[in-house]
Amino acid sequence: MPYKLLNNFYIKLQYNHMSISKDDNLEQREPNTNKTFDFPSLPPELFNKYLWELWPGNNRFLFKGKFMLGPHCDNLHFYCTIAVLIVIPSGFFLLIANYLWENVSIVIPILSGYTYVACICFYFLTVFTEPGIIPRRNVFEALGGVPKEFTADVIFTEDGPLYKFCQTCEIYRPPRSHHCTKCNNCVELFDHHCPYLNNCIGARNYFYFFVFVTHLMMLGLIDISGFLAFLFYKPGDYDDTIINQTEVVLIITVILSLALSILTILIGILCIFHFSLCLTGETTKERIRGNKGSKKCMFWRNKKSRFNLRALLSSEQAKHLSPNSIEIEMSKSDSSRE
Structure with missing residues (x-):
């Protein structure tokens, strides 16, 4: 499988040690159905996203x-x-x-x-x-955490009532900021959207x-x-x-x-x-x-x-922005037959 197809996927292989017949003059081994191993490490840039x-x-x-x-x-x-x-x-x-x-x-x-x-x-x-643009909550979380000025803590400040919670971005946006429906972002000191x-x-x-x-x-x-x-x-x-x-x-x-x-x-x-x-x-x-x-x-x-x-x-940070990332696991039968 090409490396490019491995982006954003976490791959884990499950395998069995197949028993070998006595005719092969080799040591007979018992199958181990529980043992797993991680896929060999790949270059980090294949998993990372901008x-x-x-x-x-x-x-x-x-x-x-x-x-x-x-x-x-x-x-x-x-x-x-x-x-x-x-x-x-x-x-x-x-x-x-x-x-x-x-x-x-x-x-x-x-x-x-x-x-x-x-x-x-x-x-x-x-x-x-x-x-x-004021990033959404998941963007802030991916970059290190949501600043307090965009959390519920601001409602206890002097200008608290002016802060409004954005249902889309899941942040408390500052006064004079608005959510642009066309760009789908909250913009600080929003004047207008110019097509x-x-x-x-x-x-x-x-x-x-x-x-x-x-x-x-x-x-x-x-x-x-x-x-x-x-x-x-x-x-x-x-x-x-x-x-x-x-x-x-x-x-x-x-x-x-x-x-x-x-x-x-x-x-x-x-x-x-x-x-x-x-x-x-x-x-x-x-x-x-x-x-x-x-x-x-x-x-x-x-x-x-x-x-x-x-x-x-990193792959962990990207989880906050790509909720549909899939973890592929090969089944025991598929891995043993290939």
Whole structure:
């Protein structure tokens, strides 16, 4: 049997010493039906598992647990966002950036390039940063034990009534933390789940999210000004564009301008909304429910993760996360006939 098939299984063989006939001129041995022996020791890495391989939530992982993504249900929104981030800026740089550089001003293409690079960087930082997930009880137990701040001991503290017991995670989650039904995790300082980013927005990635939204609004305003300068600053002169057909360039430019204007208005509203949240110390969920926030802005929060996705778990630790692990025992008849 290949070694790979032995992962997560505890193997014990039962065997009998078969009696040998006298014709073999060998010592006759009595059968021993009770004696057992352990299977020869195998490399530990065959039995050990990484935490990301046994993660109980709905998250996905890339590059052997180095990056965490949200659930599959966000794929449509997630891919549409990536397409918009590629198509509209590409149209700007391919169609009009050279014209603006040569005939209008180099400032607009430079600012557009900077904000676009910043948007991409903070976009993926928001997507791949663990948002502040509070592990479930079995994850804590596998990693060494549940901290007191997530046990029933917290109900005796001053803020005890604010702690709520999560039936799914089996922990007492801190104030302002909520269980995300899509990711199936409790998230500390939960703001909202964003399907366009395929991730929750919480204590550890809210700063990246806010900077991304701000730069995205700036990028929209800069590109709109570039489109307007391309259309009205020097009408009729489009020799510096890659596509030389004037009619095609005009049609594409007008379509991109209208689409970008609508998106910029929506993103601007979102940016203003989150700027107001930063001033009041609220989260999106608290604002919608009318709950009181905090005087402290969400930027200055503890950003240390509570777990390591690439932590290597022993077979004993993995029992807490894989309750369906099976112990294979070969029967006496099967082992004796092979």
